[in-house]
Amino acid sequence: MNEQGPARPVRAHARRNREKLVTAALEEFTRTGKDAPLDGIARAAGVGIGTLYRHFPTRESLVLAAYEHEVDQLCADAADLLATLPPDRALREFMGRLAGLLVTKQHMSQALRSGGAEESYSKVYDTIDTLFTAGVAAGTLRADMETADVVRAMGGLLRLDVAGDWKGQADRQIRLLMDGLYTGAPARAQGREPERQE
Structure with missing residues (x-):
């Protein structure tokens, strides 16, 4: 029992270091791009370069961790969108935020395109599924499409x-997609126009 006592604080300390590194990496990557010096990221996180490499053996692994953190936050925020907006508007807002993430964090979106972020892709997919399914249930989005579409x-x-x-x-692409999802929706068929966000 005594042998296992110190292990938990060490793990908690390592977890905090990892979180600090991801936070520092997000700031540096946003400020200077994916080629930001790793020693600068370690310094900003208050750890040594060796600690950075223990957690992230390659630059790509650090970029991916930063991307996954951003996706986790984006997907977590979708629950608030659904709680405060009609489902179709929540889906539209989520798409807009996702577009912003992919553009402003180009170095991270490359991880998604390269296929190295399967877990993040699954989270985004599941979030879209939740929003789209809620819109179908509310009658504001057409029911003859699937989330994959x-x-x-x-x-x-x-x-x-x-x-x-x-x-x-x-905005144009999202409007085009949402127009397609509104077409044939029961609410529209009954003369209730979905509330659109300009």
Whole structure:
């Protein structure tokens, strides 16, 4: 029993160090891009470079951890969206936030495109499923589509022109997708127009 006593504080300390590294990496990657010096990230986290490499043996593993943290937060926030907005508007807002994440964190979106972020993809997929299913149940979104169709149609958000008017591009693409999801929805058939967000 005495042998196992110190192990828990060590694990808690290691977990805190990992969290500090991810937080510092997010700030540095956002500020200077994915090539931010790793020793600077370690310094900002208040740990040595050796600690960084123990947690993240490669730059790619640190980028992926930072991306996963952002996705976790985005998906967690979706519950609040659904609690405060009609389901169709919650889905639209989630898509807009996802587009913003993918554009402003280009280095992270590359991890998703490369297939190295299966768990994050699953979380995003499940979140879209929850929002879309709620919209179908509310009658504001068409019921003859599947979540996979919505996710495939959102694929263009990975190809926004970050050097151009990406917000305008994202908004047009999301409006086009939402118009398709509104078509044939029971609420529309009954003359109740879904509340649209301009």
